[in-house]
Amino acid sequence: MQTLVICIDRDNDLGDKANVLAPLIGREANIEAAVKLATADPEDSDTNTIFGGVKILDELLAKGVDAEIITLAGDRNIGIISDQKIANQLDMLLKKFPAESAIFVSDGAEDETLIPIVQSRMKIDSVRRIVVMQSANLESTYYIIKHAFNDPKISQTFFVPVGLAALIYAFFLLIDYSQGAIIGILAAVGLYMLYRGFSDTVDFYWEKLKDSFYSGRLTFFTYATAALLVLIASLVGLMNVWSLYTSQGIWYYGIIPLITSFINSTIWIYVLAILFADAGKIIDSKQHSEPTARYMSPAFFVTSLGFLLWGATRYLISINPVMGGTETGLQDGLQIFVYSIVFAIVLALAGIRVSSKPREQGKKSKR
Structure with a gap:
């Protein structure tokens, strides 16, 4: 086949309004779908896009060009989801119709954001935007x-x-x-x-x-738990900062000490939330006999980062007399900071070791 006429319905008005499943292949299927969409919503511009594509197809066939028309539809959630659906439909159709080039038909700039997706798979000879002429x-x-x-x-x-x-x-x-x-x-x-x-x-x-x-995966429960923990941590941190702010005011403590207090009071709840989400991936991977090393190493790095942030904020609080730090607290804060760095390094090395195991196993299997 020489040319494909590609019409785009990025937000899937065809499916939502006219109950038409994409992709649409051929002149008759496209006209029938356009009539259904026009009946359901006469003001939808995608109807004109399809009829514009049919007109272009007729012009090409009259010139003896081997051409066909297709219509691709995405999803009402415009973005990654809709674009992936359109890309999958195009890949499937190109296996059936390996055309040399395409004519891209749209009703506006939003649909034309998909031009790079089509260009990555085939040559585009022309882009036609269908604009509806209206009365005064x-x-x-x-x-x-x-x-x-x-x-x-x-x-x-x-x-x-x-x-x-x-x-x-x-x-x-x-x-x-x-x-x-x-x-x-x-x-x-x-x-x-x-x-x-x-x-x-x-x-x-x-x-x-x-x-x-x-x-039925465990990640649903662990993701929901992680989201709840993040919400709780944020509320705990904000209440802690608010209590300090209302007691003396921001100019008494300063912005950095208040941020330090927020991090210190929430860091371990945030770490626990990430570990919960990661644990669900590990358990689901084990149930499906999939490798788990790539999900285990982030747990070590997140915990390592937690130790670093917790130790650093404890030390900053201990050296700030406004936040309650004393000379004795300074020594304790410094010890905690040093120990946290040591623990963080150990956990980071363990994470590196865990992440390198699949590579070592892969090299042995090749040999």
């Missing part, structure tokens, strides 16, 4: 704003942080503590922005958690 009334500012706010992608990005800020401000006004409203709003909006920034990573680990739950 539909192009009015009111229509654009109304439909933008009805779009879940835009409304979630805009309304959620504004709604959170309004609720937090109203709550602090209700308890007559307006000063805390600024802290609460900044914290909530900051957490939301972090989630949006790491949404792909969060979705990836959420999918792994669901897979472990439905497959």
